Amino acid sequence: TTGSHVMIKKANPSDDEILTAAEICLLNSGLEDGDVIYAKRKDVRKGSVMGQAIVKTFTSIHLKNVRPETQSLLLKAEKMKLG
Secondary structure, eight states: OOOOOOOOOSSSOOHHHHHHHHHHHHHHTTOSSEEEEEOOGGGEEEOSSTTOEEESSOEEEEESOOOHHHHHHHHHHHHHHHO
8 A cells, every 4th residue: 555654753753652653644645534553664665666664563553533733733844844
């Protein structure tokens, strides 16, 4: 399945940081609910097509609603990028 990728550059991210990254993936994919997978860097490699990721071992979570604070965070980041 295609979708957005987010990398957390931290050795041991908290559950909240993982949740926020998953919500950002959903929003960048044009969704507000759905399944998101996450994996450690060692279990991910580039595929043969640009943007493709091959994931060996992962955990899947289902999100029903994106938190308003994550939506606000993403909007602020987009404004900073444009400004």
